[in-house]
Amino acid sequence: MEELLTPAEMARADAAAIAGGIPGIVLMEAAGRAVARAAMRRFRPVRTLVLAGPGNNGGDGWVAARLLEQAGWPVSVAPLARPRPGTDAALAAARWRGPVVDFSPAEAARAGLVIDAVFGAGLSKPVEGLAAEVLAGLAAPVLAVDVPSGLDGATGQVLGAAPQAVLTVTFFRRKPGHLLRPGRDLCGETILADIGLPGGVLPGIAPRAWRNGPWLFRVPRPGAASHKYSRGHVGVAAGPGMTGAARLVAAGARRAGAGLLSIAAPDAATAAVLRAGDPGVIVREDLGGMLADGRIGAWVIGPGLPPGGGTRDLVRRCVALGRQVVADAGALRAGGPEALAGCAILTPHEGEFAALFGPPGADRLSSVRAAAARVRSVVVLKGADTVIAAPDGRAAINDNAPPWLATGGTGDVLAGIAGAMLAQGLPPFEAACAAIHLHGAAAALHGPGLLAEDLAAAVARVLPTVWFD
The missing domain is CATH 3.40.50.10260 (YjeF N-terminal domain)
Incomplete structure (x- = not known):
C-alpha cells in the first residue's frame, strides 16, 4: 500500500x-x-x-x-x-x-x-x-x-x-x-x-498518508455490457473567449474514460467555435437544462471562466443539486473557501492555494489536510510534489510528475481527468489520486516537448495500466 x-x-x-x-x-x-x-x-x-x-x-x-x-x-x-x-x-x-x-x-x-x-x-x-x-x-x-x-x-x-x-x-x-x-x-x-x-x-x-499510486484507487475496466451512459457523463462550463480551456478539459475527460462529455456554452458565438472542434463533444447552450439533467453527475467548473460572482453561483448551484464538482482556475478565484465548500475536488496551484487558505508554509501536508477539512472537499495542491488530502485526514503525495508538465493547459487536462474519474464512480479522494497519477504517467510516457494537446492522447495509453476487473 x-x-x-x-x-x-x-x-x-x-x-x-x-x-x-x-x-x-x-x-x-x-x-x-x-x-x-x-x-x-x-x-x-x-x-x-x-x-x-x-x-x-x-x-x-x-x-x-x-x-x-x-x-x-x-x-x-x-x-x-x-x-x-x-x-x-x-x-x-x-x-x-x-x-x-x-x-x-x-x-x-x-x-x-x-x-x-x-x-x-x-x-x-x-x-x-x-x-x-x-x-x-x-x-x-x-x-x-x-x-x-x-x-x-x-x-x-x-x-x-x-x-x-x-x-x-x-x-x-x-x-x-x-x-x-x-x-x-x-x-x-x-x-x-x-x-x-x-x-x-x-x-x-x-x-493516514500514502505515496500516490494505483494501490489507492480502482478504475473500472469497461466490460462487454458497458455503454456510454454507464461510463459516466461529464459536464463542462465554458467561458466566452477562452474555448481552448474547455476543449482541453473535454479531451482529458474523454480520454480518461468518460462515456459522454457535454460543454455548456455561454452564448451562440462560443457554441459555434466549440462545435467546430472535436465532433464527439456535445455542445449545448441551455445551462439550466444541463444542470437539471441528473445524468450529468460530474462537472468541471473554472477553466476559462472569469473569477466573478457568476462562476461562484454556478459552483453553488451544482453543489446544491448534488452534483460532484471539480473546481479549478476561475472557480478557485471566484470567492473564499466557503464558496467552494462541498465541492468534490479542488485543484489549486500554490498561488491559488495561498489566496484561498494562506501560504502552505513548511508543512505542506498539514496545510492541505487543514484546507480539506475546512471546505469538506478533497484538496489537491498541485506541484512537483502534489499533495492530495481528504476531509477525513487521508492524504497522498505524488512523485511521478515530470518537469515537462510545466506548460500551459496541462491543469485543464487534469481537471478533465478528475471529472471522468468521478463520473465513473470513484469517490473523490480516489478520483483525485487516480487523476494525478494518470496525469504524471501520461506526461512521463510522452517525454520532453509535451504540449497540453498531447497529454490527453497519452492518458489513453496509460489508462489500461490502472484498470481493475
Missing part, C-alpha cells in the same frame, strides 16, 4: 516490533547490512568515511562500516558523539575494530564516499555548529542513512543544513519527507529496504 510514516509513527513501528520479540540490535544489523549492500552495488571500493551520530542512525552507520570493511573496503568512522552506554547503537559501535577519526571537515575532504549516518528523519531542531559545517561542506558522493542529516522526515524541509545525497537508504516505509521537496531532491535515488520489520505493526499505527 506504500504507506508513508511520520518519524513518530516509524518510532512506534520499531517499538512494536521490539515488543513483539525482535531485538533492536537485530533490526539495526539488518539496516546497516542494507546500507552496506547499497554502497557495494552503487560504488566501487573507495576510501569511505562513515559520519556517525550518537543515536540509532549512527548505530546503522557503525554496522555498515563493519560490513564494508569485512568486504575489503577502506573505511573509517567519524563519530559526532559516542552512543549512550547500554543502547543498541553502543553495541554496534563496540563491534567496530577499524579506525576512528575526528568528525571534521578535513577528514571529510579525504573521503571518496561519505556515508551520512549522523541524524535520522526524526530530527527536531536545526543542525548547527560542527555538524552543520561538516555536512554543508561535503564534496564526495553521499550515501544517506534514512534521510540526509538535517532533513525533517515529516515535512521534507531542511533544518539548518543538509547534504545533497546521491543515494538514500531508508527502511520499512518511506517518510513524507522522502517525497516532499526539497527533501525528495536532497535524497537523490531512494532505496526502500526490508529489514525484517513485520507489516503486522501497521494496524496499530493506522497510517
Whole structure:
C-alpha cells in the first residue's frame, strides 16, 4: 500500500516490533547490512568515511562500516558523539575494530564516499555548529542513512543544513519527507529496504498518508455490457473567449474514460467555435437544462471562466443539486473557501492555494489536510510534489510528475481527468489520486516537448495500466 510514516509513527513501528520479540540490535544489523549492500552495488571500493551520530542512525552507520570493511573496503568512522552506554547503537559501535577519526571537515575532504549516518528523519531542531559545517561542506558522493542529516522526515524541509545525497537508504516505509521537496531532491535515488520489520505493526499505527499510486484507487475496466451512459457523463462550463480551456478539459475527460462529455456554452458565438472542434463533444447552450439533467453527475467548473460572482453561483448551484464538482482556475478565484465548500475536488496551484487558505508554509501536508477539512472537499495542491488530502485526514503525495508538465493547459487536462474519474464512480479522494497519477504517467510516457494537446492522447495509453476487473 506504500504507506508513508511520520518519524513518530516509524518510532512506534520499531517499538512494536521490539515488543513483539525482535531485538533492536537485530533490526539495526539488518539496516546497516542494507546500507552496506547499497554502497557495494552503487560504488566501487573507495576510501569511505562513515559520519556517525550518537543515536540509532549512527548505530546503522557503525554496522555498515563493519560490513564494508569485512568486504575489503577502506573505511573509517567519524563519530559526532559516542552512543549512550547500554543502547543498541553502543553495541554496534563496540563491534567496530577499524579506525576512528575526528568528525571534521578535513577528514571529510579525504573521503571518496561519505556515508551520512549522523541524524535520522526524526530530527527536531536545526543542525548547527560542527555538524552543520561538516555536512554543508561535503564534496564526495553521499550515501544517506534514512534521510540526509538535517532533513525533517515529516515535512521534507531542511533544518539548518543538509547534504545533497546521491543515494538514500531508508527502511520499512518511506517518510513524507522522502517525497516532499526539497527533501525528495536532497535524497537523490531512494532505496526502500526490508529489514525484517513485520507489516503486522501497521494496524496499530493506522497510517493516514500514502505515496500516490494505483494501490489507492480502482478504475473500472469497461466490460462487454458497458455503454456510454454507464461510463459516466461529464459536464463542462465554458467561458466566452477562452474555448481552448474547455476543449482541453473535454479531451482529458474523454480520454480518461468518460462515456459522454457535454460543454455548456455561454452564448451562440462560443457554441459555434466549440462545435467546430472535436465532433464527439456535445455542445449545448441551455445551462439550466444541463444542470437539471441528473445524468450529468460530474462537472468541471473554472477553466476559462472569469473569477466573478457568476462562476461562484454556478459552483453553488451544482453543489446544491448534488452534483460532484471539480473546481479549478476561475472557480478557485471566484470567492473564499466557503464558496467552494462541498465541492468534490479542488485543484489549486500554490498561488491559488495561498489566496484561498494562506501560504502552505513548511508543512505542506498539514496545510492541505487543514484546507480539506475546512471546505469538506478533497484538496489537491498541485506541484512537483502534489499533495492530495481528504476531509477525513487521508492524504497522498505524488512523485511521478515530470518537469515537462510545466506548460500551459496541462491543469485543464487534469481537471478533465478528475471529472471522468468521478463520473465513473470513484469517490473523490480516489478520483483525485487516480487523476494525478494518470496525469504524471501520461506526461512521463510522452517525454520532453509535451504540449497540453498531447497529454490527453497519452492518458489513453496509460489508462489500461490502472484498470481493475
